Amino acid sequence: MRTSPPRRTELLAAGAATVTVVLWASAFVSIRSAGAAYSPGALALGRLLAGVLTLGVICLVRREGWPPRSAWPGIAVSGVLWFGFYMVVLNWGEQQVDAGTAALVVNIGPILIALLGARLLGDPMPPRLLAGMAVSFAGAVTVGLSMSGEGGASVLGVVLCLLAAVGYAGGVVAQKPALGRASALQVTTFGCLAGAVVCLPFAGQLVREAADAPASATLNMVYLGVFPTALAFTTWAYALARTTASRMGATTYAVPALVVVMSWLALGEIPGPLTLLGGALCLAGVAVSRSRTAARTVARGAVPEPRPERTPDSAV
Template sequence: MTHSTISARPSPATWLPVAAAGVTVVLWASAFVSIRSAGAAYSPGALALGRLLAGALVLGAVWLVRREGLPPRAAWPGIAVSGLLWFGVYMVVLNWGEQEVDAGTAAMVVNIGPILIALLGARLLGETLPPRLVAGMAVSFAGAVAVGLSMSGEGHASVLGVLLCLLAAVAYAGGVVAQKPALAKASALQVTTFGCLVGAVACLPFAGQLLHEAASAPLSATLNMVYLGVFPTALAFTTWAYALARTTAGRMGATTYAVPALVVLMSWLFLDEIPGLFTLAGGALCLAGVAVSRSRPRRGAVVARHDGGTAAAPTDPRRAGKR
């Protein structure tokens, strides 16, 4: 077995962040199905608070068992901002916005978020915008628009709803960009646990609504709210933070464009909502764009060093394969 064959095997450091990102997008896609049930019985603020309390309880238990301690002082600004914007503002205004507009319109507007993440990451974090990332995001956004248009209902939209979804996209982008530097100082579990706690504290004014609505809500709605807290919040935000700490904010934001395609698939499987050809085409575009945005050019220099020990290897994969 040659040295080049051994090095071709993906190491855990390579595939674990990809797997973590995959867990995140699957669970976030499942959240849309659960929100449909819980949102019928709980108001936007109460649903956000109940979800965050369930998430904070699970995360706090894991944090205590692992004995990771408090995050370093340098990580707190990013944790506080991401907790307020992403865990707090985003969840409340998105729940509210989806009551004012149909799901398709909400999906289209909120999917501006990954583009804002890439732009803010370049501006505030000094991240680059590789051509493949830009091209992939363009393809995915076109797919998200196609899915949104195909899912949009007639006559169920308002200026307020669109503005709320736009605010949700801005809060989401700001939260991700604020979270990225914090992950250089603290662990994914610390950042997620205390970010979720900050969001829960910010939503405490809705505690009265939550208690009142929980008393009359059907069990299925309450169970869906708990599910949202345990899986799409506690688990998915932790796997997100783990992956974000190992890549750029722009690339992670682009990965979330897989969510609309997965929502279409889950609605088909679990809600018997058969998608049309336009919807399926949009979902395929979303996935194709994610694949492009996360791909990397082949490194001919690596092959050259393994074969001949030289650093001046061709970057063209076709020429590299002829050596």
Template sequence: MTNSSHTGRGSEGLALAAAAVSVVLWASAFVSIRSAGDAYSPGALALGRLLSGTVVLGVFLAVRREGLPPRAAWRGIALSGLLWFGLYMVVLNWGEQQVDAGTAAMVVNIGPILIALLGARFLGERLPPRLVAGMGVSFAGAVAVGLSMSGEGGANVLGVALCLLAAVTYAGGVVAQKPALAHASALQVTFFGCLVGAVACLPFSGQLVADAADAPAPATVNMVYLGVFPTALAFTTWAYALARTTAGRMGATTYVVPALVVLMSWLVLDEVPAWLTLVGGALCLAGVGVSRSRPRRRTDRTEPVGEGVAVAAEPEVAGGTR
């Protein structure tokens, strides 16, 4: 039992490290999208990002000789590819052109809440009180960050609707991806999901060619960066971590992103955050800490099993499905 306990903690540690890589890279995408989005239309930017990611992932898949995923994984791969890799990236790029960054952040950050609810409904995942409380704290922090970043008159109905659609497709994609990871590797699920998303975005090919011809080099570099790191690498590490915990807990982890965006904007763009932004970022981090915490385990109590027999009660492992 000791060896399995150590193995479980080691696996959880690797999953947490993988999730950390994902959220850091997704936060860095904020700066790159702002640069590339000035030169590329929403569909063209999504397609260019997905094509770059597909090429990198395809090379790794060929080197590892993993081949095609089992048939049982394809439904989840196809759904996550269409919803998360394809539709989500297009509507998010479009939405962020219609509303200010703060409004977009507030609306899109209902995504983790939807993931937890959909995970409970379709995956049979529990909603531990600490997860619910932590998500509530983090969402309050995301709202604070959004309010502090919102510009006057920067929101419109179309932009809010697009950001809401982005949150829904993001949540649906995560929940669809979870079952596929029971049958295929993280690399397989990510590569073929990215490929499905790229194929779905092929109607924007002409726009991508036209935009690339006129785009300055830094914008194109940022588009390729989005494909290689926040897509190919971050989505693979995300899938690795998602396979080892619940969709709800993974969704709550992404509330770290607003806090990291504030920090990166401060360091890279020299944008000094307001006090409300700092408070919101701190709440986001605190909420993630609460959502990932676990009750103190008690290993010394006993439970009766049958008449006159008692065994030590196994501590409950919260949030894990595998």
């Protein structure tokens, strides 16, 4: 029996989300590795330039035009916050904490997305969401305390990862409306370009550090640009255009677990028991914040949330 178009769209979106989660998890490990040779700003700029070149070639092959004017505000804001600010701050944070801890702290982003959605888009903010925020904040504090014996730099790393989560959340909220007006490839390409422009002040550092960096670090930087940026951000936008922000946020809950496994295999890094407890609290808070909505939907027999109005033809 042939798969119906809506079901096929759901499967494609789920597959795209899976690709995103796996590649974003690998990014935490690659950032940790490349960060030994590149400063945070230089690494972000190199990654974004590799991403822009990759996406530019794809746009030329597909003959993608410029995004409509109405999509530019969302593209610009998401580019500055998510592609620019987020990447620099995350790179800096991962110089202070291990990859698994960074992923655990950044993964409070879905709660922040819900908060910003309530403030900027008029989404409801039930008490359960506030409770979830409190639990996740307690988890972040626990992570910071668990690493306090290593000095203030570790606490700084947790704060930087929290700031990265804020940039990530702001970028997602800004990107969602833009996806209703432009294709996933357009939104990703020009968002990446906006982030690269913001990071241009680090160009001098990038040139100097690239001359002395080992080939493995430079290859990691290129990998970050081609796969976790060009490919993963495009598959993210593809899936986000076909589902809700909350469902997409839920898919990122698997990132910390994947990062812990990857960092153990590639870097020999495993967060301690108290760090893992703090990370579990972060994820538990996110789960608490989303559970009430699901329960109400089942209890009231509510219809599913409406699908985005975009058609498959307008996306990658």
